Amino acid sequence: MLYGIAAATASFLLAALLAALLRAPALSLALVDRRRRRPVPLSGGVAVALVTGLVAGVGDWTGVVPLGPAAGRLLLGALAAGALGLAADLWRLRRRWVVAGTAVAAACVVPYGETGPVAGVLAVGWITLVAAAFRGLDHADGVAGTVGVVTAFGVAACAAAELRDGLAVALLALAAALTGLLLHNWHPARIALGACGALFTGFLLAGAAVFTRAGHPPAGGAAVLFALTAPACLDVVLVLLSRRLAGRPVLRAGPDHLAHRLRRLGLTPQGAAVVVGAVSCGAVLTGVLVHTGRVGAPAVWWVAGAAAVALAGLLRVRVYGPRHGAGAQGRVPGPARPPGGASRVPPEVADTPGGASSRGTIFPVRQARRAEEDQVSAPLRVRNG
Numbered sequence: 001m002l003y004g005i006a007a008a009t010a011s012f013l014l015a016a017l018l019a020a021l022l023r024a025p026a027l028s029l030a031l032v033d034r035r036r037r038r039p040v041p042l043s044g045g046v047a048v049a050l051v052t053g054l055v056a057g058v059g060d061w062t063g064v065v066p067l068g069p070a071a072g073r074l075l076l077g078a079l080a081a082g083a084l085g086l087a088a089d090l091w092r093l094r095r096r097w098v099v100a101g102t103a104v105a106a107a108c109v110v111p112y113g114e115t116g117p118v119a120g121v122l123a124v125g126w127i128t129l130v131a132a133a134f135r136g137l138d139h140a141d142g143v144a145g146t147v148g149v150v151t152a153f154g155v156a157a158c159a160a161a162e163l164r165d166g167l168a169v170a171l172l173a174l175a176a177a178l179t180g181l182l183l184h185n186w187h188p189a190r191i192a193l194g195a196c197g198a199l200f201t202g203f204l205l206a207g208a209a210v211f212t213r214a215g216h217p218p219a220g221g222a223a224v225l226f227a228l229t230a231p232a233c234l235d236v237v238l239v240l241l242s243r244r245l246a247g248r249p250v251l252r253a254g255p256d257h258l259a260h261r262l263r264r265l266g267l268t269p270q271g272a273a274v275v276v277g278a279v280s281c282g283a284v285l286t287g288v289l290v291h292t293g294r295v296g297a298p299a300v301w302w303v304a305g306a307a308a309v310a311l312a313g314l315l316r317v318r319v320y321g322p323r324h325g326a327g328a329q330g331r332v333p334g335p336a337r338p339p340g341g342a343s344r345v346p347p348e349v350a351d352t353p354g355g356a357s358s359r360g361t362i363f364p365v366r367q368a369r370r371a372e373e374d375q376v377s378a379p380l381r382v383r384n385g
Helices: 002-028 044-062 069-091 095-107 117-137 143-161 165-185 194-213 218-228 230-245 258-264 269-291 297-314 365-374
Strands: 032-034 039-041
Touching: 002 039, 002 044, 002 165, 044 069, 044 165, 044 194, 069 095, 069 165, 069 194, 095 117, 095 194, 117 143, 117 194, 117 218, 117 230, 143 165, 143 194, 143 218, 143 230, 143 269, 165 194, 194 218, 218 230, 218 269, 218 297, 230 258, 230 269, 230 297, 258 269, 269 297
Parallel strands: none
Antiparallel strands: 032 039
């Protein structure tokens, strides 16, 4: 117990300090994302992964809170996923290679002896999905970190209930490291998780949840896993479904994530992060109560029902511009100009990560030249989401 408190305190302080120190190198390497025409360094995930691995490794090395072979492999797999994410941030790897690498790492850590071969294969796919989902949540200030903190506390409680103390301490270290990062990642963010931190966080949380549910009935295990990661799953389904319905490429970035839609409903960036965090807190609490036997598995149906209602409502929020060729007689219309000759900038452009226009939005180069000059001179890096 005392080591857990000490580990959490050390993780919080070290992550906050290291994130501040890594900001300048990230800017010099042009390792940045564009959010509302400002550069945000993507080195925060490096701080979170290093601090979490260091604190958990020290506990295992000293023998105070040993991880054990299985949890040690899980931590190494999460670090490997984080390294792959860092490579994606630096060299803009194709998403298919990042997903494939994450799946290979997940296949190396799943406890097939406890889950069985079929459930183990499904667990590999689920870990990969959650890791990719956290990468999608990182498109808005503070959202991925807030969801990660809440989920880490919930999964740590489940691990402690299964007497996996080493894994629980590692998750507490992750939660504290993410809290330290939020000091810099809250709106307006001065640093972000990036693919490195998002993949590391999602991989470790999903893998730890699989470990804690190994040996339990598959149906109840799937219900708990869904409840623990409901906001991330909702964001993935929302993005994929909306892009398919709009006829857009699935891997093409756009302002269609959960936080983007909440912003269009009138919430501030801080308000969107708080709402997503509150929803995550309710879902995670339900998952913990079901895992510990306080409530029955049917309670997860309330989480699934609320997610379905939210999905139906958020799909009605307009996030894409008109299609090409929407003009009369098949002509592609020119840019609309209000009275006075001033150019009208579509609202989709203002909320698009990286300042990229949505598909079908007419955006002349002349119109965007001043906005491009306001950005830093470092090369533009666009991340798919």
